Amino acid sequence: MNNVMRYKEYWAKIQYSEEDGCFWGEIEGINDSISFEGTSVEELRKDFEEAIDSYIDHCKRYGVEPQKQYSGSFNIRIDPELHREASLLSKIKDISLNQFVERAIAKEVKLSLNK
Numbered sequence: 001m002n003n004v005m006r007y008k009e010y011w012a013k014i015q016y017s018e019e020d021g022c023f024w025g026e027i028e029g030i031n032d033s034i035s036f037e038g039t040s041v042e043e044l045r046k047d048f049e050e051a052i053d054s055y056i057d058h059c060k061r062y063g064v065e066p067q068k069q070y071s072g073s074f075n076i077r078i079d080p081e082l083h084r085e086a087s088l089l090s091k092i093k094d095i096s097l098n099q100f101v102e103r104a105i106a107k108e109v110k111l112s113l114n115k
Contacts (some may be wrong), residue, residue, distance in 0.1 A: 007049050008056075009067070012036070014044065027051065029068050076101075 003014045005025060012025035023044045024037040036051045038044030059066040078086075090100035 005045065005048055007045075007052050010052050012048060027055070030055065030066055031064070031068050 005012050005014055010027055010029070012027050014023055014025045016023050020037075022037050022039045023041070024035060025044070025048065026033065026035045027048075032055065034051050034055055036044065036047040038047050056066055058064075086100055086104075087097055090097045093100065095103075
């Protein structure tokens with residue numbers, strides 16, 4: 001994935017602000033809003049890693065779970081024809097539509113994250 005920075009189990013999408021002349025990002029998948037910035041890639045990486053290390057220390061100190069908890073349930077909207085085709089394929093495969101969608105998402109995640 002382009003414009004993504006990773007450290008430990010955390011990641012952020014990197015953006016560039018023409019107005020400020022710097023790179024910036026916001027850590028994703030956590031229970032807080034933490035951003036970081038830098039005028040060079042090295043400065044950006046340093047601020048990113050320091051922000052994560054500081055956040056982890058803070059969470060340990062206060063007994064807070066750092067990672068956002070997900071329920072495993074969400075609603076999606078897709079093209080009705082795609083819905084029909086997925087439903088038919090799930091029946092052919094003798095699995096539920098939820099299982100079919102979960103497998104499709106897992107396949108895309110594995111492909112995108114090179115797992």
